[in-house]
Amino acid sequence: MQKKMIIAESPAMKHLLQNLSKIAASHSSIFISGESGTGKEVIAQAIHSLSPRADAPFIKVNCAAVPDTLIESEFFGHERGAFTGAISRRIGRFESADTGTLLLDEISEIPLTLQPKLLRAVQEQEFERVGGRDPIKVNVRFLSTSNRNMQEAIEQNLFREDLYYRLNVVPIYLLPLRERKEDILPLADYFLANHAIQKTLSEEAKKALLEYSWRGNIRELSNLIERALVMSNNEVITPEDLALNRSIPFSAKKTPTLKQLERRHILHTLKELGNNRTRTAKMLGISIRTLRNKLRDYAKL
Incomplete structure (x- = not known):
């Protein structure tokens, strides 16, 4: 994604583009925040493309889409026999991104239990595969995104403050x-x-x-x-x-509850987006994990 492909006529976006090359040239970690659908991933791709690492790998991991039980292996890889089903060694996203850029999309959805290991990997550029003992050194530039209020996540003990500050060296906020x-x-x-x-x-x-x-x-x-x-x-x-003013149809005979309205809105959006859960979660501004849990609850009704 080249810089010229980013549409920027508003003062805020013009200001961002004026500084994008300078931001890209550094090796500092960048935290891109903003509502769902504001273009965080596009900006992340542009930063990589304009950086000295442009010819190196650009690896993305959607933290919200990976089950809690698999996310450590997804990040750091695993050795053969590390757990049931680990029939061979697997290279994780951190190792795949060596010399390049790693995009941690929806970083706020990472389980709290994994965050200490992630902090060490970001801080020391070093980690071990799951089931491994030998430390692996990498040279990775970190880009993170989130549509959440990170200060609230920190106050609610959902995200480590030290990890946030390590990832938030250069903050970028995209206006709605x-x-x-x-x-x-x-x-x-x-x-x-x-x-x-x-x-x-x-x-x-x-x-x-x-x-x-x-x-x-x-x-x-x-x-x-x-x-x-x-x-x-x-x-x-x-x-x-x-059709900007389309309403979600429901019976006028009885006022629906808030939960009923939420269920109808979620199912309607899911149908409109061809049952694509990733796109639906982003459109609704929730994590895939939250969407998955709600759909499971709806299936019980």
């Missing part, structure tokens, strides 16, 4: 799309131009996009443009094609 409206129409044009179906937005549609709240941020805008391109019968997309 509703707070950088100058980027909305350029982003919409970008998504339109990169689709096989070529259509344009009417002036009324542009006005509707600017007035919308964008709870799902850039990801929601991308999905909405794609849906409008597919569903519109004309070459010009109208506000009706955008």
Whole structure:
């Protein structure tokens, strides 16, 4: 991902891009925060691409998607026989990222029990595989992302403060799309131009996009443009094609409870995103683990 591909018309994004090369040139750990769908992974990729490590590996691990029982092995690898099912040695993400960049996506979802080992690996650039005794030295640049309030996570004893400060040497905060409206129409044009179906937005549609709240941020805008391109019968997309004010249908005979509304919203979003749990969790601003637990509870009803 090159710097020129990042859409930046708002003052906040222009300021970030002005400093991106300087940030990328360092070897410091970077913590990218912001709501789900604001483009954290895109910025992380751009930092790697602009860094001296651009030709080295760029390894990503979605911390929320890995089960607690497997995450240590996912990070650090394991030796043959380390546990039941470990029939051969496995190289972990840290080792795979040696000389390059490791993106710890949704870092706040890492179990507290693993965080001391992670702190040592980040601090000393050294670790052992699960079931191994020999220390392995690496040279890795760390990028982390989270959509959570990390201070709250620290206060709730969900995340170690020393680990957070070690990862948060250079903080980057991405504003939600509703707070950088100058980027909305350029982003919409970008998504339109990169689709096989070529259509344009009417002036009324542009006005509707600017007035919308964008709870799902850039990801929601991308999905909405794609849906409008597919569903519109004309070459010009109208506000009706955008369907910004679609409501989740429910019976008006009885006021639903908050839990019922949440269940309907989650299931509706999951269906809209083709049952893709990773995309659904990001759209909803929750971890995959939380989504998985809620879906399991719904299956019992």
